[in-house]
Amino acid sequence: MTETVGGAQRSATSKSGAKKATGKGARLSIERVFTTEGVHPYDAVTWERRDVVQTNWKTGETVFEQRGVEFPDFWSVNASTIVTTKYFRGAVGTEQRESSLKQLLDRVVLTYVKAGREHGYFASETDAEIFEHELTFMLLHQYFSFNSPVWFNVGTSSPQQVSACFILAVDxxxxxxxxxxxxxxxxxxGGSGAGLNLSRIRSSKELLRSSGGTASGPVSFMRGADASAGTIKSGGATRRAAKMVVLDVDHPDIVEFVETKEKEEEKIRVLRDAGFDMDLGGDDITSVQYQNANNSVRVSDEFMRAVEENTSFGLRGRTTGEVIEEIDANELWGKMAQAAWACADPGIQYDSTINDWHTTPETGRITASNPCSEYMHLDNSSCNLASLNLLKFLADDGSFKVTEFVKAVEFIITAMDISICFADFPTDPIGETTRAYRQLGIGYANLGALLMASGLAYDSDGGRALAASITSLMTGTSYRRSAEMAGVVGAYDGFAQNAAPHTRIMRKHLAANDDIRTMHAMDIAVHREATKQWAENLKIGEKNGWRNAQASVLAPTGTIGFMMDCDTTGIEPDFSLVKFKKLVGGGSMQVVNQTVPSALKKLGYTGETIEAIMEFIAENGHVVDAPGLKPEHYEVFDCAVGERAIKPMGHVRMMAAAQPFLSGAISKTVNMPESSTVEEIADVYFQGWKLGLKALAVYRDNCKVGQPLSSQKSQDDKTSAAASAAAGEAEVKTVVVEKPIRRRLPKSRQSITTSFSVGGAEGYMTSGAHENGELGEIFLKLGKQGSTLSGVMDAFSIAVSIGLQYGVPLETYVSKFTNLQFEPSGLTDDSDVRMSKSIMDYVFRRLALDYLDFDTRSALGIYSADERQRYLDTGSHQPVSKGSTAAELVESAPESLKEQAAAEVTTQADVAPAASELQVETAKPAPSEAHTSAELLEQITGSAVDSPLCMTCGTKMRPAGSCHVCEGCGSTSGCS
Incomplete structure (x- = not known):
């Protein structure tokens, strides 16, 4: 239990602007929750040394290497790699370089505890020590993580910038x-991102006061800021700069702002088709503008009602505030949706809703947000973030660990507030505002995994009820703790001026909590505690005030999500059921999410059925028609992409469930299929307003052409170009181009599964045939799952299968790949192919024996054991006596048989013939009807086709909030 002891507390302000306690007032008394007295958290886990090596994905050159780093044995390779490369400080190879997670955690935690002592938070030295151990335990065991700037800067010689989110102001x-x-x-x-509203800048339709000329307008000044951001990488080359620009819907330049990025995307398309390198990070992408910022339009209730009622709307001059132009509201709304359809910008921020939930309106309006739209507060302010790993609070019996969750929130909020006492800020105005209002942003990750493990669909009333209850409990506890701290070290400086509106917002949160409709025992228990926390919060807050003007947001949790080994980021659902797991020593393996078996067990499935379903998911990437799985349970396993992808409104409704319990907003992009229309996007934005969201962004699959996997000219583009060229000719010539036609296999086909061993390397080959018996596909799986060789075999199988279906004769593959020599090679367990020079050599000899007629095989020198024996017994050469030597046996064979005869006679004396383990079965449906290997990979992994490749390591990134994050190295495309 954590409580305050003692009487009232006065506080004084230090030179830095942080408050220091004076006298013997109230302090925080800390009770152990996760730790044991006398046992340091480090001593209760097993540590191991690992090597972290990263190579350039294009050249193979080693770009990072640190060997012997120390991590707990339960941390994944991914997590340890990301922490080593991103957060360890000091030059690699020097004594100053951190090499253990212990050093990193101590650097941060001890700095926090020291500041807590100095600023009068703890009742005693014992309480400070307990706080240190509890915070260390939660970080060590991945219960939560601070935002990236904390790991970059705290405890170093650099400015100790702890905030990830900044809002600036421009006049x-x-x-x-x-x-x-x-x-x-x-x-x-400093490793952070910033946003601002440009609406104070007069429009290009207004005059300059000094000269009487026309103003440039905010869009023109965006160019300079965009170019500056493009040359600076956050945190010292760790990721691209992240920024947000906002313009009010009544600004006279709003149409230009809305269409800006759409026009630039069209430039990218034209330049790409002309042969320029327009990939993300390509040599020529810098020739287009406005690519480094997220753009958002601030819409008011007045404007949205004009859209709803199909009326006009006035655009107001910045200098006079008078309407200088009338515009059709629906026409402007359509332009916003059209631009978002074409290039994913602009997003929408609902200004009236944002300011209706504002705790400090007497100080100023909320006009902007950070780059990912979750932090929304005063201009020239900042917010430091931390996120809980929700899956850590799921008990073995399926209940939610309510008490542990409450205590974790208490510890985290306390630590976050302490950090403001010692933090450095990039500008004096930001430092002054942040110390005066002490904005915090606690949030969570792994909601999608928690819901799935609990047997709840993401897009369901039950899923939303649990998410709402957890969010309410988190924020209610945070504000209750903030009120307790106000009794210890004082309320925030701006509280007195804003006491009435702050209290009003607390009551709005409580009223929203009362509206939650719980459905299951799990969310009923969480909601009951949330109700208690909100009641205590109001009681204590009305006496003490609050220490923090805001407490919670839902951030994208990109890099820190991987640090915590989370399956899902922020409020997102699971991205896909199949992922790639990095292995010790290099390489990766394709695995089914480990949340899936927990969910199946929760739903009542038993061991063998769970195994069968897991195998099906591994092969197909989804659960439709999985053996033994009830159709009514399909929805539990719905993901962001792939088969049964969650519908756009499913994302919006989940955001609406959580939003009433957040001080700030939610970083999330609503994924929409490529086939979505402009009207559907407009409706999603409209429903976001109706449901009370503060911000919303959409992304239509394949809408951006400047992505690596969209860099090749599409067939449609080629056809269009050809048509355009032909239009200028006096005579149009028709050219018939012969194209190969792909002959697909039937859904149910005959197949042969062969187990094999080549030089000790074991594996399985499954081959499927057309109705006429011709080979149409192969699948190779090696026993050494996760090795590079296994991955190569998967890709090779896909390539060969597609070639066969497009008409490449099997004998062509056989002639090319037999006698190819590399390891593993040697003895096999196949009586027809006793020796093999490589797995390729074996595979294509086996396929030739199974699918080619005798004459074709004979020409290639491939025979079965029976055929070779019959030849030796009845061949035209002189009979072979029982006493003949091996050399004589080989010599008696024709040239085409000499090699295999040599192998046969060499091994038959000491190797017992192995029975051919061939089994004919009805094959399962093909994993995909995909036309390319990229499409097949998408079908299995659920990857978004146009997600960018990581500029650091080349791994396919995946969405995290409104950004993308790399699962391989933790780099982000701009998240904070």
Missing amino acids: DSMDSILNWYREEGLIFK
């Missing part, structure tokens, strides 16, 4: 605009 003057560029650069350098 209608050149000095202010140039200062905007400078301040953004300082924030990017």
Whole structure:
């Protein structure tokens, strides 16, 4: 239990602006929850040494190497790699370089505890020590993580910037605009992102006061800021700069702003088709503008009602506030949806809703957000984030660990507030505002995994009820703790001015909590505790005030999500059921999410059925028609992409369930299929307003052409180009181009599964045939799952299968790949192919024996054991006596048989003939009807086709909030 002891507390402000306690006032008394007295958290786990080596995905050159780093044995290779490469400080190879997770955690935790002592948070030295151990335990065991700037900066010689989210301000003057560029650069350098609203800058339709000329307008000044951001990487080359630009819907330049990125995307398309390198990170992508920022339009209730009622809307001059132009609201709304359909920008921020939930309106309005739209508060302010790993609070009996969750939130909120006491800030105004209002952003990750493990569909009333209850409990506990801290070290400086509105917002949260409709024992228990926390929060807060103007947001949790080994990020559902897991020593393996068996067990399935379903998912990437799985349970395993992808409104409704219990907003992009229409996007944005969201962004699959896997000219583009060229000719010539036709296999086909061993390497080959018996596909699986060789075999199988279906004769493959020599090679367990020079050599000899007629095989020199024996017994050469030597046996064979005869006579004396383990069965449906290997990979893994490749390691990235994050190295495309 954590409580305050003692009487009232006065506080004084230090030179840095942070408050220090004076006198003997109230302090926090800390009770152990996760740790044991006398046992340090480090001593209760097993540690091991690992090597972290990363290579350039294009050249194979080693780009990072640190050997012998120390991590707990239960941390995944992915997590340890990301922490080593991203968060360990000091030059590699020097004594100053961190080499153990212990050093990293101590650097951060001890800094926090020291500041807590200095600023009067703890009742005694014993309480400070317990706090240190509890915080260390939770970080060590991946219960939560601070945001990345904490790991970059705290406890180092660098400025101790702890905030990831910043909001700047810019006024209608050149000095202010140039200062905007400078301040953004300082924030990017510290590993964070910034956003701001440009609506104070007069439009290009207004006059300059000094000269009477026409103003440039905010869009023109965006160019300079975009170029600056493009040259700065956050945190010292760890990731691209992240930024947000916002414009109010009533700004006279709103149409230009809305269409800006759409026009640039069209430039990318034209330049790409002309042969320029327009990939993300390509040599020529810098020739287009506005690519480094997320754009959002601030819409008011007034505008949305005009859209709803199909009326006009006034655009107002910045200098006078008068309407200078009337515009059709629906026409502008359509332009927003069209631009978002074409390039995913702009997003929408619902201004009236945001400010209706504002705790400090007497200080100023909320006009902007951070780059991912989760932090929304005063201009020139910042927010430090931390996220809980929800799956850690799922008990073995399927219940939610309510008490542990509450205590974890208490510890985390306390630590986050302490960090403001010692934190450095990139500008004086940001430092002053943050110390005065102490904005915090606690959140969570792994919601999608928690719901699945609990047997709840993401897009379901039950799933939303649990998410709402957990979010309410988290924020209610946070504010209750904030009120307790206000009694210890004082309320935030701006509280007195905003006491009434702050209290009003607390009551709005409580009222929303009362509206939650619980459905299951799990969310009933969570909701009951949430109700208790909100009641205590109001009681204590009305006495003490609150220490923090805001407490919670839902961030994308990209890199830190991997640090915690989370299956899902932020509020997102599971991305796909099949993922790739990095292995010790290099390589990766395809695995089914480990949340799936927990979910199946929760739903009442038994061991053998669970195994069968897991095998089906591994092969197909989804659960439809999985053996033994009831159709009514399919929805539990719905993911963001792939078969049975969650519908767009499923994402929106989940956001709406959580939003009433957050101080800030939610970083999330609603994924939409490529076939989505402009009207559907407009409706999603409209429903976001109706459901009370604060911000919303969409991404239509394949809408951006500047992505690596979209860089090849599509057939449609080629056809269009050809048609355009032909239009200029006096005479149009028709050219008939012969194209291969793919002959697909039937859904149910005859197959042969062969187990084999080549030089001790074991594996399985499954071959499927057309109705006429011709080979149409092969699948190779090696016993050494996860090895590079296994991955190569998977890709090789796909390539050969597609070639066969497009008409490449099997004998062509046989002639090319037999006698190919590499390890493993040697003895096999196949009586027809006793020796093999490689797995390729064996596979194609076996396929030739199974699918080619005798004459064709004979020409290739491939015979079965029976055929060779018959030849030796009855061949035209002189009879072979029982006493003949091996050399004589070989010599008596024709040239085409000499090699295999040599292998046969060499091995038959000491190797017992192995029975051919051939089994004919009815094959399962093909994993995909995909036309390319990329499409087949997408079918199995659920990857979004146009997700970018990581610029650091080349791994396919996946969405995290409104950004993308690399599962291989933790790099992000701009998340904070």
